[in-house]
Amino acid sequence: MKIYPDSIPDWFSNLFKSYHWHGDRKKKTVYLTFDDGPTPIVTEFVMQELDKHGFQASFFCIGDQVAKNPEIYDLVQERGHRVGNHTHNHLDAWTSKKDTYLENVSKCSQLVASKLFRPPYGHLTPKVANTLKEKGYKIVLWDVISGDFDRKRSSVSCLKNLKKNTRNGSVVVFHDSDKAFEKLQEILPPYLKFLKKNGWNSEVL
Template sequence: MQLSPLLPIVYRILQPNFPNCLWNGDRNFKAIALTFDDGPHPQYTPQVLQVLDNYNIKASFFWLGACVNRSPAIAKAVSDRGHWIGLHGYDHRSFPVLSPSELKESLGETQTAIYNACQLLPEQVRDVRPPNGLFTPKTLELFSQWNYRPVMWSVVPEDWVLPGVATVVQRVLNQVQNGSLIVLHDGACGGQDVAATINILIPQLLQQGYQFVTVDTLWQHSKIN
């Protein structure tokens, strides 16, 4: 069963109940954030970078520590281009199943992998998107204690099940609005189509007058930080 029709409803329910998470940017500004989860990937991430380079757009990447360790040169290429880097856990285990010490270790190991690859200090990489979007109030409490910022989403076209490029593009276009936080995947699940998807999506969104910004810019425009 595909979840994409339900995700906008889930978003509208969750957002007001967890106001300290970044779900979207300011609705008064025609700025959106394009984000990618589950990388870096040795094949798919360079393809994404090429498209972003072509349009001179900055995006945000939420990385798995294990993938950074496997592809440090790709990670550095992303960072060197000025894209925003966040954490997605070390190995994509859902955060609610981890003990506090396991969660802290997963995030810390991912920060270490990013530092080794990109020389970004831990305090420069403190945005966290939970794998599968799963979290609990306790998860958010721990993030606050450890000075992490939880980043969620407002547009999730479910590209990881490979519904086809045209379908993913249309789902995004149907849902996008000012401040949208769009989630795509450049990892093993979904990465096959991601470059082709954004190569169609980006010019259409630019034509509609949207400005692409990083997650950090959305935080700066939000009332939480």
């Protein structure tokens, strides 16, 4: 059973305005984001597909993955995309001690020079969030999630969800990970074509 919502309504995100959920609803722009990389083959596939349509994206990187794949991390930025911090070891703030979690964010920051931050699983605690904001981080969540990581969900269902819920200003979550790659190959190309056909452009966060 799916335990995450396909989209986050504005009434909900308005309750937590200190987080970045979406962009300008009046602007024909979406914000494509990819979590958990950089990953050999997968991240390169993503960039190739983005290039086909002239789209740019924001990649929320795991520090440990950057350490293993520095050349791919560098290539992401050379292609004009933006990077963000996704912790060093994909920690869950709900199950980690505050100091341990913040140290992991700091460890990632030694490799990922960015003040963009997305918490793994979208999980944060008030104390962690407040400390990160004091350190100057912009905490980025989302309003549309692709479901590419969910092995029990079909690609048809994921693509239908994306097309249904994308709006002006949407921050859309994908994953450039080995786990998501099979489904990503099936949903990313037609989704990008859908965006282009319907007049959306993309920007980095």
